[in-house]
Amino acid sequence: MGPGVSHKVAIVRPYIERKTHTEIERTLKHSLTAIKRYILTFSRVAYLTEKGYTTKEIAFLPDLREIDEGISGVIPPIQRRPGV
DSSP: OOSSHHHHHHHHHHHHTTOOHHHHHHHHTOOHHHHHHHHHHHHHHHHHHHTTOOHHHHHHSGGGTTHHHHTTTTSOOOOOOTTO
């Protein structure tokens, strides 16, 4: 597994499947700090998606600049909902 999108998706996908941070760390041999960071970013994006924000709006936020490339492998493209 190389760096970039697939790396982030490989960490977030098991989390969605209810794996623990420790299980993900053991399986992917990645630091717990990085795993927590990727999951926190994903959680923020998921929350903002539910609130109706677009990918571009979310990516504008300082800590979420990599949203277009990082999370799109896990969740479908974000569309703004009417009336939000």
